[in-house]
Amino acid sequence: MLIALAGLPGSGKSTLAVALARRIGAVHLRIDSIERAIAASSLRVDRAEDAGYLAAYAVAADNLRVGRTVVADCVNPLDITRTAWRAVAAETGCEAVEIEVICSDEVEHRRRVEQRAADFPGEGCPDWRAVQDREYEGWARDRIVVDTAHLTTEEAVESLARRVKIQSRLAKPVPIL
DSSP: OOEEEEOOOOSSSHHHHHHHHHTTTTTEEEEHHHHHHHHSSOOOOOHHHHHHHHHHHHHHHHHHTTTTEEEEESOOHHHHHHHHHHHHHHHTTTEEEEEEEEEOOHHHHHHHHHHHOOOOOTTTOOOOOHHHHOOOOOSSSEEEEEEOOOOOOHHHHHHHHHTTTTTTGOSSSSOOO
């Protein structure tokens, strides 16, 4: 199964992706990590984000082909990127589940953005203005929407596990630390 998350920075997407991947024993595939590695390489890449998504699609397909569930953790802001994730699932004969992570409480969302620490040494985080100005297309198809504004990580993961019907696929739940 391919579980493709989408959502603006600070929505809780990466926190949820890590916790969900731990819970179900899935591969956690983070676009930010791939893009940082590409940008740090000696390769000349015009747009690390384009290369990052393309690399992630390939790594996801490899893992899906060997029977692993993949949790793709990315802003996934455009219909073209969302469609590409679905194509990866289709080409590997796997189910695709699309999840949009939102934080409907603007005050809480802004607090998260302004108080978060950088995940990568030497790099900053987007500020609130950058998050508000980020291109993020509306959805043209059904997806699962998780509003993290008033849920704990555990509550959000439990809700997703029920909604995606992956609970029964677990051999043993992995505790969330």
